[in-house]
Amino acid sequence: MKTAPARSHFPLPWRLALMAAATGLLAAGCASKGPETVASAPIDVRERHPIVLRDAPRSLDVFVGRSGKALDPRQRGDVIAFAQEFRRSGRGGLVAEVPTGARRELATHDTLGGIRSALAQGGVSPALLSVRTYPVQDPLLASPIRLTFASLQAQLPHECGQWPQDLGSSDFKFSASNEQYWNFGCSQQATLAAQVADPIDLVRPREEGRPDIVKRMNAIAKIRQGQDPSTQYRATTPQINSSVGGGT
Template sequence: MTVRKLHAPSRWRLAAGLLAGLSLGACTTRTDVTGSISSSDVRERHPIVLRDAPRSLDVFVGRAGGSLDARQSEDVVSFAREFRHSGRGGLVAQVPTGSGREMAAHDTLNGIRRALARGGVAPGALSVRTYPVADPGLASPIRLTFASLQAGLPHSCGQWTEDAGVSDFKRDMSNEPMWNFGCSNQATLAAQVADPIDLVRSRAEGRADIVKRMNAIGKLREGKDPSTQYRQETPQINSAVGGR
């Protein structure tokens, strides 16, 4: 076997080729993204965050005072149950002053206390504060407020920071979604979650149905099918309309 020696120019060309190959090999580690796939996920542009925020209920004061009506009484009872489930800290009642209906506000506050008691809230959990009425001619309610963990977006939707037209050729040819795209979907999802903690972690598994499990094991021992057989009745449309 004859080994040929490379001249100096050839050795330099070979070394340059190897370096170029190594540099190209390093570039292949990057993930290629086509123009039809967005590199910006909607969950990154509009993330759902958890924060402590106030929940409020306005209870309107009647002119004649007295107890709460049926609608407002049920609203306060439901608000009390929500406070017991997700409330953090105490419950505050802001009572209006300076409207000339202090006695009616006092009667309404007593009705609120009774409704809160029906909802399971202890009397000591409610603290009363006052606020001045700016316009006595307008309705001045008693506002109940407590803090709770809520899910939401860190910004408001409807922000069109970029031109949706054809003013920016580079932006148009990138085939990227607009920044506001998906914001309303994320905000609606956050508002529909009953317990915001479900967005962070799953719940613990409940107890197994021992009766159902033992019935399935008994059927397996008897050589029967352990699956549940549901009876489904399909209505006969022809017989219902006369069969013509």
């Protein structure tokens, strides 16, 4: 005796709707994920304000002194230090921009001679100095002789102080995102780049120095004797004379 097939408790239109919904879920599961939401600015400060290396000019303004006096001691020391820096990190030649049309042309000539002498004292041949001129806009203002050379420097690729988003309540989407604003960390990165003594240190580490052989042999000798090889620092309490401050 054959058993009649079980009937569904759902009407036909409902069964068709359920089948369509199940097919849609399967298709959604097999489909690839869409593009993820990308923040308006990189979250990491080092990506938003990266430190880059570039050849940038380094300048020193030498103000013209009185006629017959080349350089004062302060400016002579500045030029000598500038020459030593040029020897360490300078690229190309050294340029001196001399003002033209100034009232004290003789004093300008004397100052330029003093600059050549200070450069030689700093280890830079005066033959490497190229002299150019620039017009003086206001004769009443001080017109210095500007020394310039190119050197490898660590800088940011853009200026700080940019505010592409409104930090107020006008942009609700940005305010509700709880993300860092664009200028956040820019001054910190710029200060770090300016404090680096050698920009190459940001690219690769320095070589290790020579080890202290005496200290190493003393540590090995202590280990052989079963002693603690670590350094023992003595913490002594300063003794205050009883006559200072009075006693009880």
